[in-house]
Amino acid sequence: MRSSKRRSANCSTECEQEFAVKISWFDSPSEIDAALETAERARAAGLHRYWNPQVANADPMVTLAIVGREVPDIGLGTSVVAMQTTFAGTLAAQSRTINQATGGRFCLGLGASHQPAMELQYGIEWRKPYTHMVEYLDALLPLLNEQRVSTTGEFVTHHTQINIPGPAPEIMLAAMGPKMLALAGERTGGTITWMTGPKTIASHIRPGIGSGAIAAGVPVWITDDVESARAITAEALKIYGQLPSYRAMLDREGVAGPEDMLLAGDSDTVRAGLEEYAAAGADEIAMNVLGPKESIDAAFDLAADMGAEG
Template sequence: MDIGIFSGVTGRGFDALVADAGDAAERGFHTYWLSQIVQQTDAMTMIGAAARRVDGIRFGTSVVPTYPRHPMVMAEQAMTTSLLADGRFTLGIGLSHRPVVEGMWGMSFDKPVRHAREYLDALMPLVGGAAARAVGETITARGELEIDAPEPPVVLAALGPQMLRLAGERCAGTITWMTGAATLAALTVPTISEAASDADRPPPGIFAGMPIWVTDDVDAARDAAARTFAIYGELPSYRAMLDREGLDGPADLAVIGDEDTCAGRLDELEAAGATHLVASEFATDAEGRRRTRSFLAGRL
């Protein structure tokens, strides 16, 4: 199982991002991921700039919401980012959530799977160097790009069966969040893998995003996880994943404990079929961050 770092420093400015990504590259981590947070800096712009300063690691977005960006605009930006990153870029996209799409952007969240399917109908030819000729119920895209850049793999954030099948049929894999080993083994991996096989596609990447803090003070870390990730216990799609695991909230899912305990949890993820760990280091103190990253580097 490859290991990547889910950046937790984007809110601290560009120099902090470069330093953190540079540290990840020097330690040998495979990937470095930025989330597209509403009302914060543009993730692909930050990646394109950071990749000019940091070599030896692949960058990715986890994830860019589809609704506010027409697929041609998404493709233009993704190909530009791939150009700046010398091909070391993976485009992770996702639907976001009804409260954001409807409440903040004033757009309809009706039939999200239809939206995702039509979005990929337009996006995938464009990032693959072909013309888009997509005319759907909600999305139309006609034309092609004139950007000479390596094709970025596209991974689709998918939790439920319909989205997982779509990811397997059309994309390089999926990236998950708040999804435990039992759900990966019983739902995620078999569903997306079967869809990819039926579509004669290569085995998909399973990028498992997971909060982690290596510590001896488990109670304090659980309290921090409960506060930091509280929203994910309320959003319906993530709540469903926690319910499948039989967990009360995100603090129960987070990987917390000493090195042996955390190693056991990561072994479970790998046995469940995760091909990549995307580690969200959420320690609130410098020693916790150092210890967590050193532990992860020791598993490379």
């Protein structure tokens, strides 16, 4: 971990408090062998956690179960699983199974997805996502903890139980709006952010979630050709400038598009950018490294250096 400082929301500008920010690695593998290799590099670099998303690549729940059995001494997390894709009872059983198999290292990152994905890709009506999430947690949390639940709602009804020994996994909620941030702070361990810069973390996310943990996903590209890196990123990540929830975060940060969230340049430049996230109130920084092998190798070197300083 890297030791840093951040200003408390309850302090004046001169009042600072020490805190340790954890450095993690975000990966979206399509092959299990590649996931194992990357997770082992992250572990060897002393990183806190290895995150996988639920996208069109390898399934994160299966991937992390395998990785966790093969690679010790590093946390594992989904960033994130959409609640609409899985019954709460099924997700609870999967999560407890992974946590059991990996010695209590699993964090379930949960989210509400986005209207275009749900309606256009899956034909699922997008309606009252906050209410839906409240009801989903009403079913999920008792199953994760007590392993039984009886709840009836507009969106989620569960009267069931599971039997999977071992500790309950950690859970975090992807949240950007005020109501979802408050829900994350009240009922989960914290929030996972993306396309959310340090200004927005300090002014919106931290006040909204209170003392809950903030795991900030940050796009990184270590390069001496920043202009080209930003141009490629603008195309690769353009969807995030079009989805309303991410667009709102970009607007709060005062930037035009996803390419402006990229930390690009040499290692010292990227380090300085990561330290801004730490100073803003992030407890964990998940590096989402873009670019060729040289950028990835340099990012691992940087992450290892930052971990060694803590």
